[in-house]
Amino acid sequence: MIELQNVAMSYSGAELLSDMNLHLAPGSFHFLTGPSGAGKTTFLKLCYAELLPSAGHLSLFGKDVRAMSRDEIAGLRQRIGVVHQDCQFLDHLSVEENVALPLTVSNRAPDMDQLRELLSWVGLKHQANARPPQLSGGERQRAALARAVIMSPDVILADEPTGNLDWEMSLRLLSLLVELNRMGKTVVIATHDLNLIRQTKAQVSARVLRIANRHLQAAGADL
Numbered sequence: 001m002i003e004l005q006n007v008a009m010s011y012s013g014a015e016l017l018s019d020m021n022l023h024l025a026p027g028s029f030h031f032l033t034g035p036s037g038a039g040k041t042t043f044l045k046l047c048y049a050e051l052l053p054s055a056g057h058l059s060l061f062g063k064d065v066r067a068m069s070r071d072e073i074a075g076l077r078q079r080i081g082v083v084h085q086d087c088q089f090l091d092h093l094s095v096e097e098n099v100a101l102p103l104t105v106s107n108r109a110p111d112m113d114q115l116r117e118l119l120s121w122v123g124l125k126h127q128a129n130a131r132p133p134q135l136s137g138g139e140r141q142r143a144a145l146a147r148a149v150i151m152s153p154d155v156i157l158a159d160e161p162t163g164n165l166d167w168e169m170s171l172r173l174l175s176l177l178v179e180l181n182r183m184g185k186t187v188v189i190a191t192h193d194l195n196l197i198r199q200t201k202a203q204v205s206a207r208v209l210r211i212a213n214r215h216l217q218a219a220g221a222d223l
């Protein structure tokens with residue numbers, strides 16, 4: 001689905017990530033951890049071809065990203081839903097309009113029943129007409145998750161989705177991601193929260209990866 005072979009990533013000539021090998025199989029659940037600044041967001045950006053590797057081979061759904069045109073990459077990105085660290089809402093639009101944005105930017109009219117069902121699923125039906133600044137942290141993250149799945153992607157990449165949330169809300173968000181995985185979606189979550197990883201591993205078969213000293217490796221057995 002997403003495959004990295006000896007992938008490296010440099011910024012301004014300095015290598016941040018080196019020699020990474022990974023196959024994200026359909027329906028798998030991965031956590032990505034590592035110290036602040038290790039390169040977790042950069043790794044996720046590679047996985048949705050926001051960045052191209054400085055070395056190695058990266059393929060998305062069987063296609064080498066280097067051989068793809070911008071339009072092809074844009075097309076493949078519709079199969080990957082991203083929950084960004086800072087949510088990235090348009091504050092002048094309602095929650096409902098923000099969630100529907102991936103459809104409207106690709107000139108597709110949202111199916112209003114499906115949109116309301118999705119907002120109900122994340123517990124935000126009552127906030128459909130609110131503006132993003134009126135939402136709590138947990139509500140923002142759930143709206144961001146709804147937006148990430150509106151196109152029915154095969155893969156969901158979530159960057160610190162529980163970063164500012166209390167434990168109860170973190171578990172609620174995690175349960176939505178676990179539910180998506182049980183529906184067959186491939187899920188990757190970057191997080192610092194080791195307790196959250198332990199809690200989730202009790203519910204789902206998750207692999208834990210760690211970025212350390214520029215390399216991607218399996219995390220220790222203590223997780």
Ligand SMILES: Nc1ncnc2c1ncn2[C@@H]1O[C@H](COP(=O)(O)OP(=O)(O)OP(=O)(O)O)[C@@H](O)[C@H]1O
Pocket residue numbers: 011012016034035036037038039040041042043
């Ligand atoms: N566009 C860029 N140009 C240059 N350096 C960058 C760029 N984006 C990120 N970096 C640097 O790369 C390093 C890794 O950043 P990244 O955001 O991937 O780390 P992270 O593991 O997600 O960190 P955190 O846990 O704090 O969110 C940081 O030192 C950052 O300053």
